[in-house]
Amino acid sequence: MPPSSSTSRPSLLAVFGHPDDESLLVGGVLAQHAAAGAATAVVTATWAPDSHRAGELADALDILGAGKPRMLGFADARIPDSAPGRPRLCDAPLEEVAGLIVEHIRAVRPHIVVTHDAYGQLTGHPDHLRTHQATLLAFHAAGLEHLYPQAGAPWQPDALYAATHPDSGVDELGVLLTRVGKKVLSVPDGHVNATVDVSDCLDRKWAAILAHRSEAARERPLPGILSRLPEATRESIIATEYFTLLGGRPAPGGAVLQQSR
Template sequence: MPLPDVLAVFAHPDDESLAAGGVLARHAAAGARTAVVTATWAPDTPRAAELADALRALGTGPPRMLGYADSRVPHSAPGRPRLLDAPLDETVRELVAHLRAFRPRIVLTHDAYGGLTGHEDHVHTHRVTLLAVHAAGLERLCPDAGAPWRPDALYLATHPHSAVRSWAGLLAPAGKRMYTVPDDHVTAAVDVSPWLDRKVAAILAHRTEVERKAAPGLIAALPDRERALLLGTEWYTRLAVAPTPAAGARPEADLSS
């Protein structure tokens, strides 16, 4: 069975490779259409060029950038508001336009914590994506953003509590607090080890973050065995978007669990 087309929505350049690089590479290698929308950083910055290199390593389409400023790096998008300060309706409409233009079956984004680090831009991107995925399928919302489209599912990139041991050794020395979810919240644990070389190449393409010893820099210093342990599985929580009632079924008379 062919793998479905995927659109990933993440806050910063490098989030796509760290959180979902294996799944993106897997789907792209199988012939599915894959693309990434990045909420922050302007297209004419060095980090945007690094993002383009990372996406080539993963085999996805070229960068799609909303171009807002990183909340902690004002020069990331000169003259543009921080993502957190931009009008919510405007940001949602921009993302709806990408969803309707690309028409993915699956959308990926940060979980409600914003991933392990809980970065405020990650959390906000999660909220914007949830709103945009639902709005994209409603014809009277954002009518100027293209014909309605409703993906089948939204998957939230996450980490279960049981993964803490693997990641603690990497992030604890950097003083990072980790946000993880109960293991039973994980609905997909994807073995991405066959695509690990592509994922690592994409992470290391974010040279600015390697040089400043952010997560890509910490990963660059690891031996291959530890990289495989850390990056060889990706975890997701699935949120259904499109209901799938049986043909001819009547609507339920009440809510059920």
């Protein structure tokens, strides 16, 4: 759905691997766009629609103004019973996953699509990497009528962005992840095309992160790590969101993630 004439912000579709990725990586941008009247939506590649994490995702999206969950229902690479009877996302054929994402792109008709970066985010999770690969393919296929014709009428978004982390922006977060045995795969600063200050909606972003209650209660997931930090430290980590342009063109006037076509 194109943005209304009352807002300069483009419609936005976020495609991520797990419930909570949307809140952690683009929760601020989703909240900003929704508050400005732009259409926003989220596709989540793993976990079954009847799982406890689906309910948490629904609560988080409600806080962010991003509609109802759109879940592909594949199993998490490390938690096979997250979607009983379904293949793990990392084992599913890439073209099959891309086709499902194309359906959502054509249904939502966003001007901007956002997904994981080529590393699979800081920790290199295989589900993040597979989601990046499938979304990149889907972005280019969605506008071509002879690809995935069963997925609806063609729609070509303006731009595809990867949510990412530059080397200069992971100091505190990198230390925290290293302490729990996780990788820290940041990109050179020059790979970042857009840096968005989301401090105006930190309350909503943090509430959305906490809505993923099962992750916030655990030690190693990022929601749990963040919940144990002093407020000022946590806010310094989540108040900025970073993006790399992967395809298409930035918004007019250089106002990336701000203006519609």
